[in-house]
Amino acid sequence: MSQIAANHPAPVETALPDQVWERRLTKIAADPRMTEDNIHARGVLGKFGLPLLFVGIAGLLLTVIGGFSMNVRHALAAYEVGAFTALSMSLGCLFFLLVFHSLNAGWVITCRRVFEHGAALLPFCWLALVPIVVIEVVNGGVLLEWVGGHGDDYLLKKKAPYLNTGFFIVRFLIYGAVWSFLGWRFISLSRRMDETGDRTLGRKARYTAGWGILLFALTTAFAAFDFLMSLDFRFFSTMWGVYFFASSALSGVSVVVLTLAALRLRGKLTGLVTEEHFHDLGKLVFAFTVFWAYIAFSQYFLIWYSNIPEETAWFVYRKSHGWHWLFVTLCVAHFLIPFLIVGWRAVKRNPVLLGTMALFLIVMTVLDMVWVIRPMVYVQTQPVLEAGLQEPGLSGIWLDAAGALGVLGIWGWLMIRRVESGPLLPTKDPMLHESMAHKNYV
Amino acid sequence: MSALSNITAAAADYFPMLVRRPPPRFISESGKRVYGIVAEFSETTKVYHAAEMVRDAGYKKWDVHSPFPVHGMEHAMGVKPTKLPLLAVGAAVGGLSFAAFLQWITSAYLYPMVVQGKPYGAWEPFMPIMFELSVLFTAFACLFGMLALNGLPRFHHPLFGHERFYRISNDRFMIAIEAEDPNFDPDQIRALFEKAGGTDITIIEDED
Numbered sequence: 001m002s003q004i005a006a007n008h009p010a011p012v013e014t015a016l017p018d019q020v021w022e023r024r025l026t027k028i029a030a031d032p033r034m035t036e037d038n039i040h041a042r043g044v045l046g047k048f049g050l051p052l053l054f055v056g057i058a059g060l061l062l063t064v065i066g067g068f069s070m071n072v073r074h075a076l077a078a079y080e081v082g083a084f085t086a087l088s089m090s091l092g093c094l095f096f097l098l099v100f101h102s103l104n105a106g107w108v109i110t111c112r113r114v115f116e117h118g119a120a121l122l123p124f125c126w127l128a129l130v131p132i133v134v135i136e137v138v139n140g141g142v143l144l145e146w147v148g149g150h151g152d153d154y155l156l157k158k159k160a161p162y163l164n165t166g167f168f169i170v171r172f173l174i175y176g177a178v179w180s181f182l183g184w185r186f187i188s189l190s191r192r193m194d195e196t197g198d199r200t201l202g203r204k205a206r207y208t209a210g211w212g213i214l215l216f217a218l219t220t221a222f223a224a225f226d227f228l229m230s231l232d233f234r235f236f237s238t239m240w241g242v243y244f245f246a247s248s249a250l251s252g253v254s255v256v257v258l259t260l261a262a263l264r265l266r267g268k269l270t271g272l273v274t275e276e277h278f279h280d281l282g283k284l285v286f287a288f289t290v291f292w293a294y295i296a297f298s299q300y301f302l303i304w305y306s307n308i309p310e311e312t313a314w315f316v317y318r319k320s321h322g323w324h325w326l327f328v329t330l331c332v333a334h335f336l337i338p339f340l341i342v343g344w345r346a347v348k349r350n351p352v353l354l355g356t357m358a359l360f361l362i363v364m365t366v367l368d369m370v371w372v373i374r375p376m377v378y379v380q381t382q383p384v385l386e387a388g389l390q391e392p393g394l395s396g397i398w399l400d401a402a403g404a405l406g407v408l409g410i411w412g413w414l415m416i417r418r419v420e421s422g423p424l425l426p427t428k429d430p431m432l433h434e435s436m437a438h439k440n441y442v
Numbered sequence: 443m444s445a446l447s448n449i450t451a452a453a454a455d456y457f458p459m460l461v462r463r464p465p466p467r468f469i470s471e472s473g474k475r476v477y478g479i480v481a482e483f484s485e486t487t488k489v490y491h492a493a494e495m496v497r498d499a500g501y502k503k504w505d506v507h508s509p510f511p512v513h514g515m516e517h518a519m520g521v522k523p524t525k526l527p528l529l530a531v532g533a534a535v536g537g538l539s540f541a542a543f544l545q546w547i548t549s550a551y552l553y554p555m556v557v558q559g560k561p562y563g564a565w566e567p568f569m570p571i572m573f574e575l576s577v578l579f580t581a582f583a584c585l586f587g588m589l590a591l592n593g594l595p596r597f598h599h600p601l602f603g604h605e606r607f608y609r610i611s612n613d614r615f616m617i618a619i620e621a622e623d624p625n626f627d628p629d630q631i632r633a634l635f636e637k638a639g640g641t642d643i644t645i646i647e648d649e650d
Contacts, residue, residue: 297569304566307558441513 092252
């Protein structure tokens with residue numbers, strides 16, 4: 001027993017002798033790639049930052065205007081598309097951080113700070129969901145019909161122990177606490193390591209990742225159930241949490257690839273984030289493209305086969321009420337095109353091409369959220385029939401664009417501000433040398 | 443480049459009654475077919491630079507033998523990327539379309555039958571089979587294509603007759619240039635190996 005304890009140091013102890021560590025630090029400090037200019041990006045991305053902020057504010061204003069001039073259901077759905085894309089990008093970054101820390105991944109250290117910045121935006125993403133919850137609760141259910149508990153639907157009564165306003169708010173607060181803590185924890189440990197050079201902090205991050213990955217899985221799945229699956233409270237799918245997670249992981253790694261490609265094009269991180277790193281990140285992009293398609297198809301396939309009315313209604317409504325084009329678009333553009341392009345080794349090793357594909361896949365994630373959320377606005381339920389709402393078609397597309405771009409613009413502005421705020425990589429990580437020499441031997 | 447001759451050599455090994463080996467290009471003093479010339483190297487760096495020299499001298503049919511994988515050796519040897527991915531893509535597309543065709547022709551054309559009220563020839567139930575068959579065909583193409591391109595498995599290799607060859611599983615590296623190489627010239631090769639620091643340069647005979 002004592003032997004086991006001796007072989008497994010507690011989270012605050014280190015396996016690396018002091019002399020080895022000092023030698024590594026000296027070597028890294030003397031490395032020609034670690035110049036101040038190469039690892040800081042102050043003002044470099046500013047060109048994109050302010051336009052994004054402007055797009056964000058204009059989009060949100062237009063969404064509010066649309067909420068009054070058209071209808072609040074449509075405006076809220078448009079806003080949710082943006083908010084959930086932003087949330088999925090941040091959650092994706094958090095997921096990869098949890099995996100990297102728990103697996104003690106060495107290759108990714110030079111790219112890890114961007115993941116940390118993405119995950120550190122989780123408090124913002126949670127705040128972006130607050131207006132949705134407030135509007136739903138104050139109005140007694142706008143898109144989420146079950147909030148406020150009106151109606152004497154049999155299924156709703158059966159599901160009331162879970163789908164009720166009080167429990168919903170409690171769950172929402174728990175998600176906020178978990179996401180904010182985990183997002184803040186990794187960036188603060190990593191930054192503290194930069195300042196103090198305390199290499200035991202990596203073990204603390206690994207310790208956090210161990211239990212954090214469980215909480216991440218539960219909160220992601222249940223948030224997807226609460227906000228997205230329960231848009232139609234009759235619908236249920238055990239795949240739903242995984243479906244949202246697949247989008248998260250894909251858009252998370254995509255936004256990191258996009259940021260790193262932009263930084264490389266501006267002449268930063270030269271020799272630190274090389275084509276070898278892009279190759280591995282590209283493998284992740286490819287893997288989660290396939291994973292998303294696998295999950296999306298499995299969910300659709302089982303619902304199609306089993307033919308249970310509560311489940312099929314979700315697809316029947318979309319495939320026969322003018323949304324079939326989106327179904328085909330997602331099949332082709334969210335899976336087939338990236339599958340054929342990113343599968344190529346040369347594309348994965350080229351920052352410009354991979355960055356373009358990453359941007360394309362973020363757009364596809366937005367379309368995926370549109371597919372999930374937007375058709376529910378004019379679905380012919382009792383409140384929609386009473387209000388006499390009609391699908392506006394293309395004339396309402398400005399509101400959809402405004403809502404999605406509003407949140408994403410502000411998310412992008414905050415991301416750029418964060419990236420510019422400090423070193424672009426953890427400068428004193430014990431495994432930094434491993435990442436700087438990273439090479440794919442295939 | 444050597445895929446076809448590898449396949450021919452393997453076929454001659456398995457079916458000597460069907461495929462005749464090409465006549466020897468060089469014959470040793472004892473009258474046997476010459477397989478090639480080997481040289482021994484004692485260090486990784488030596489064999490790495492020797493491989494670069496052999497590559498630059500323009501030899502095509504030769505190989506490096508090592509007890510462990512040497513990173514970057516494919517660059518030092520100038521090995522071209524394998525054609526196997528093309529074979530794999532072909533097999534994947536073939537498996538995909540074969541599965542689609544087989545299912546469509548049976549369940550929508552030859553024997554249309556209503557199952558669970560689903561339409562004839564719906565694409566959804568075809569997908570798993572299409573996926574599985576493309577994976578299966580790709581796996582077969584990769585495995586057997588790799589074996590065919592390598593000329594494996596073989597019953598025997600002429601290098602096994604060379605006593606010192608067994609040290610390449612322990613502490614020695616070897617470079618072997620085959621007599622099939624169009625530039626094969628024993629004197630030049632001996633000079634090249636000596637310049638590269640090779641020792642125990644030997645002509646290897648093949649059983650005929």
